[in-house]
Amino acid sequence: MTNGIFKIPTPTNEPGNTYAPGTKERETLKAELKRQSEIVVDIPVIINGQNIKTDTVKQVVMPHAHQHVLANYSEAGEKELRDAIEAAMDAKEAWANMPWEHRAAIFLKAADLISGPYRDVMNAATMLGQSKTAIQAEIDSAQELIDFLRFGVEYANQVYAIQPASMKNVWNRTDYRPLDGFVLAISPFNFTAIGGNLPAAPAMMGNVVVWKPATTSLLANYYFMRILEEAGLPKGVINFVPSRGSQVSEIVLTDSRMAGFHFTGSTATFQTIWKNVGENIANYISYPRLVGETGGKDFVFAHESAQADKVVASIVRGAFEYQGQKCSAASRAYIPASLWEEVKAGLIEETAKLKVGDVRDFRNFMGAVIDQASFDSIKNYIEYAKASEEAEIIAGGTYDDSVGYFVQPTIIVTTNPNFKTMVEEIFGPVLTIYVYENDQLEETLTAVDTASMYALTGAIFAQDRQAILHLEERLSGAAGNFYINDKPTGAMINQQPFGGSRGSGTNDKAGSVLNMIRWTTPRVIKENFAPTTDITYPFMDEE
Structure with missing residues (x-):
């Protein structure tokens, strides 16, 4: 038997490897x-x-x-x-x-x-x-x-x-x-x-x-x-x-x-x-x-003071890394009309660069979704959007399960803040965007808070500090992990303890x-x- 009040080795977050070309870890x-x-x-x-x-x-x-x-x-x-x-x-x-x-x-x-x-x-x-x-x-x-x-x-x-x-x-x-x-x-x-x-x-x-x-x-x-x-x-x-x-x-x-x-x-x-x-x-x-x-129906909300290029980068990473199969993945976004054309162009350009395929090919940004059932479910959501008069697909929208369960990163734009793909969890590389008029801020925030049964993660983008304060307060119940000017994924142990409320x-x-x-x-x-x-x-x- 030993006696003592023992000191635990002080933990630090594990450093990550890059797997860049020429590195030993890649080899x-x-x-x-x-x-x-x-x-x-x-x-x-x-x-x-x-x-x-x-x-x-x-x-x-x-x-x-x-x-x-x-x-x-x-x-x-x-x-x-x-x-x-x-x-x-x-x-x-x-x-x-x-x-x-x-x-x-x-x-x-x-x-x-x-x-x-x-x-x-x-x-x-x-x-x-x-x-x-x-x-x-x-x-x-x-x-x-x-x-x-x-x-x-x-x-x-x-x-x-x-x-x-x-x-x-x-x-x-x-x-x-x-x-x-x-x-x-x-x-x-x-x-x-x-x-x-x-x-x-x-x-x-x-x-x-x-x-x-x-x-x-x-x-x-x-x-x-x-x-x-x-x-x-x-x-x-x-x-x-x-x-x-x-x-x-x-x-x-x-x-x-x-x-x-x-x-x-x-x-x-x-x-x-x-x-x-x-x-x-x-x-x-x-x-x-x-x-x-x-589950989660995680959001990105951009204020009119947000910087469009940062919104674009965070949406693409937040929505499409690991094929959108993170509980925290961005699945819906709200963009002000004043920023929309710039954000739209950026999203189309960046999404077009994403390669999808076998993960053993390190040039690919995305792999396959997990199985046939997942593939079929995601495909049905995409086809629903294609058939709807309330939605337009501006990127992706294609899929192929002949070799692997591959779904191209897909962006849907809807005129209805309660459109099916805005409120239901898809768990795949599908993002739906609602473009709101700048003077409809409060109504849109209500939609963000009430459209989904979930409250897992959410992200806001703004440069105006008063706007950040307002958005943080208005959306206090909408996410258990809330991000300011960052994507809604990537929580780290000891930094952002992870979990949501409501249906999440x-x-x-x-x-x-x-x-x-x-x-x-x-x-x-x-x-x-x-x-x-x-x-x-x-x-x-x-x-």
């Missing part, structure tokens, strides 16, 4: 891309540290070359899901009782492994499996994932340090216990970092986890699981169960020991899960902690103390050094 990443492109990985279910193969085997393919199989994975069924719960519960006591600094060391080591020997592995798997370009993979499966782990340890330490005041002869303290059961983590396809953080954050706080990763991001998620094992994660603490969502809801979500749910995904799925939890509330040992980040989720701010404390059930302890022996009170004395 090694391309070599790893080649290696992973030439093999097919067998991905098992991992329960209690054991590799389990099931009778149901499915494939992971490259979205940009969908005939190319990257991996075959075993799908967990009812037995495996029940076994995962039991494995987690069996590991619970030892994990909760492990000294905090030893739990922390596992995740700090995992961060170092990703920063060093496994950086190319994680980035290549993210590029090939999720069709991210080199830079988009770098900021996700390297920088952000590493930051989640290192800063997660720091934030956990900050939680433990939140202690009550004590008086004479009394010592008060708070014990931040893990939740009364296991945590279910369901992660999305679009960020490897989120896939890692959803199970890791509760585990840092002493919880055990059943993790259902998205099957469309399975390759990178699998490598992350292996890295955790190499870093020393005990068996059963996190159980890796690729599976069907319906079966997870039926078996795992209804288990009486389900104490927490960590989720990123669609609004419809989160609402269904919330409803199911409510219907089963009397069956749970405790009230489950539900933490979710869901519980706003528990991933990558912050606010999120980490949700995975604890505090116990306050009062110790009295001078217990009384008198049962009476002074007011009872005779005068």
Whole structure:
């Protein structure tokens, strides 16, 4: 046993590589891309540290070359899901009782492994499996994932340090216990970092986890699981169960020991899960902690004092990086009539430069959308706009799924601020613009605030400080992450904790103390050094 109040290594945001021509990192990443492109990985279910193969085997393919199989994975069924719960519960006591600094060391080591020997592995798997370009993979499966782990340890330490005041002869303290059961983590396809953080954050706080990763991001998620094992994660603490969502809801979500749910995904799925939890509330040992980040209909609003070239650059990057598949991606924009012609010309010019294709070709700005269902949904929105008298497509509007699920960056201009593509989440490289008259500022701000059910990210552009103040106040409820003269994407751990409200989720701010404390059930302890022996009170004395 060791004694000490240990100082956590001071975290800093992980520096990023550029992958510019001639750099060593470009050379090694391309070599790893080649290696992973030439093999097919067998991905098992991992329960209690054991590799389990099931009778149901499915494939992971490259979205940009969908005939190319990257991996075959075993799908967990009812037995495996029940076994995962039991494995987690069996590991619970030892994990909760492990000294905090030893739990922390596992995740700090995992961060170092990703920063060093496994950086190319994680980035290549993210590029090939999720069709991210080199830079988009770098900021996700390297920088952000590493930051989640290192800063997660720091934030956990900050939680433990939140202690009550004590008086004479009394010592008060708070014990931040893990939740009364296991945590279910369901992660999305679009960020490897989120896939890692959803199970890791509760585990840092002493919880055990059943993790259902998205099957469309399975390759990178699998490598992350292996890295955790190499870093020393005990068996059963996190159980890796690729599976069907319906079966997870039926078996795992209804288990009486389900104490927490960590989720990123669609609004419809989160609402269904919330409803199911409510219907089963009397069956749970405790009230489950539900933490979710869901959809967004993220906006860019330009004031008449904005600089057109900066608006153009931020819209193009914000809307089309990673094919518009970021929860924070710009999906609607409001441009004043006085700036429109300049902004329009800039958008058409810059969008025409964007190359779309296989992410192994580093000249491409965009890859493919994630799968056939996504491609079909985006295509339908584009065709709807083409057929409408209220809309005009000024850039893109074409698509092709013969080789990969490719959609050209598309810009729609509408005369209706409540047009279908202005209010519904598309999750693809489609931006809709409404041009407002300069004297219709207040009415347009109302439209920004009320058109969508979401409130995730938003950006305003203005040079006039009074205008910035006004826009910030008028749109105070429209976004959980609000940007001034910047694109609405690119939140960084420890700088812009991420999350939205309204239909966008519980706003528990991933990558912050606010999120980490949700995975604890505090116990306050009062110790009295001078217990009384008198049962009476002074007011009872005779005068």
